[in-house]
Amino acid sequence: xxxxxxxxxxxxxxxxxxxxxxxxxxxxxxxxxxxxxxxxxxxxxxxxxxxxxxxxxxxxxxxxxxxxxxxxxxxxxxxxxxxxxxxxxxxxxxxxxxxxxxxxxxxxxxxxxxxxxxxxxxxxxxxxxxxxxxxxxxxxxxxxxxxxxxxxxxxxxxxxxxxxxxxxxxxxxxxxxxxxxxxxxxxxxxxxxxxxxxxxxxxxxxxxxxxxxxxxxxxxxxxxxxxxxxxxxxxxxxxxxxxxxxxxxxxxxxxxxxxxxxxxxxxxxxxxxxxxxxxxxxxxxxxxxxxxxxxxxxxxxxxxxxxxxxxxxxxxxxxxxxxxx
Numbered sequence: 013x014x015x016x017x018x019x020x021x022x023x024x025x026x027x028x029x030x031x032x033x034x035x036x037x038x039x040x041x042x043x044x045x046x047x048x049x050x051x052x053x054x055x056x057x058x059x060x061x062x063x064x065x066x067x068x069x070x071x072x073x074x075x076x077x078x079x080x081x082x083x084x085x086x087x088x089x090x091x092x093x094x095x096x097x098x099x100x101x102x103x104x105x106x107x108x109x110x111x112x113x114x115x116x117x118x119x120x121x122x123x124x125x126x127x128x129x130x131x132x133x134x135x136x137x138x139x140x141x142x143x144x145x146x147x148x149x150x151x152x153x154x155x156x157x158x159x160x161x162x163x164x165x166x167x168x169x170x171x172x173x174x175x176x177x178x179x180x181x182x183x184x185x186x187x188x189x190x191x192x193x194x195x196x197x198x199x200x201x202x203x204x205x206x207x208x209x210x211x212x213x214x215x216x217x218x219x220x221x222x223x224x225x226x227x228x229x230x231x232x233x234x235x236x237x238x239x240x241x242x243x244x245x246x247x248x249x250x251x252x253x254x255x256x257x258x259x260x261x262x263x264x265x266x267x268x269x270x271x272x273x274x275x276x277x278x279x280x281x282x283x284x285x286x287x288x289x290x291x292x293x294x295x296x297x298x299x300x301x302x303x304x305x306x307x308x309x310x311x312x313x314x315x316x317x318x319x320x321x322x323x324x325x326x327x328x329x330x331x332x333x334x335x336x337x
Contacts, residue, residue: 013161014102017111021099031101033060035111036195041155042148043215044198045191052216053198054207061205076132079170080115083130087168087178093118095128104159107192109199112159120164120180127156127165135172145169145179151191153181158188227316242320 018031042048043056051067058064084095095116104110116128131149133141140146145167153165168178201208210216266283270276276283299306321329 013105014112014159015105015108017101017103019100020113028101029066032111032113033062035103035109036155036199037101037111037113038152038155041151041191041195044194045151046211046213047147047151048213048215050215050218052211052213052219053201054210054216055219057198057201057207060202063205072132072134076130079132080130083132083168083170083176084116084128086170086176087128087130087166090176091166091178093120093166102159107158107196110155110159110192110195112156114156114160118166120166123162123164123182125160125162126180127153127160127162129153129156129165129167131167131169133169133171135175138171138175141169141171141177145181150181150187154184154187155191155195157183158192221316224316226314245320 017034020028023031036044040056043051043053046053055064055067059066088094095118097116098114100113102112102114104112114127115130118126118128120126129149129152137146144150149167153167157163157165163183165181165183166178167181168176170176198208210220266276267285270283270285274284274286295306
């Protein structure tokens with residue numbers, strides 16, 4: 013079910029990127045589906061249309077690539093399953109925009125040819141691998157199964173440099189259908205060179221903060237549709253306030269029940285209210301005692317603060333500023 017788009021053993025990184033831009037690869041899927049913490053669909057679309065440069069690979073990605081042969085070898089050592097390298101970018105016959113750059117292929121007696129995917133992870137993420145695999149990797153291997161037509165995948169991970177895990181994952185046609193639908197919609201944005209709508213992800217917020225890192229002193233008239241967005245924002249803030257107060261009430265009730273006791277258990281739940289010692293730097297005291305030393309080590313950062321206020325609130329603040337000036 014897959015064609016060979018290109019061999020990868022003798023091409024440069026820039027050439028590889030050019031081929032990747034012809035479609036959607038496995039590492040793109042979590043971005044397209046809106047669950048990636050580090051990149052938004054808007055940013056990915058701009059990358060694939062050449063409107064912004066591709067983000068450079070980070071240290072974790074570098075070491076993941078370096079340790080991939082070790083993860084493969086350890087998987088074979090523990091399972092006896094041999095892995096065949098695939099130095100090609102594969103392309104789905106049915107959906108040519110779906111691409112796959114596999115770490116390898118292996119065989120399962122019940123499922124035939126299977127995907128093999130090697131990963132490395134920080135020790136802080138060991139909980140994400142306890143009984144399942146992280147969502148972004150589940151989407152990635154299901155995407156690969158959609159491209160290849162395979163019915164299973166093995167994924168192996170080295171966590172924190174000293175914990176090795178591997179899992180077998182079966183094909184999920186319902187999930188694959190969702191992936192194909194979302195990737196098809198995203199591909200239309202790429203072809204039309206129109207980024208997807210702004211969403212509520214942290215990755216999208218990060219992208220906007222980086223794109224518009226500094227502001228000028230201009231005042232603009234907002235379009236009329238901003239009124240509905242402001243109403244929704246205010247409603248969400250009110251709802252968040254109510255939920256926060258409800259959560260705090262539940263916490264206070266449990267603290268009252270615990271009293272001086274550190275831990276309580278009920279129906280499989282463990283509620284703890286422990287003593288924690290923290291050491292904090294007293295900047296105010298240093299500033300008062302030694303202003304020059306304080307100024308020497310003061311680090312200033314620039315960021316943009318977002319607020320929504322009524323005209324009357326802004327006017328009152330301006331009057332207060334003028335009176336104190």
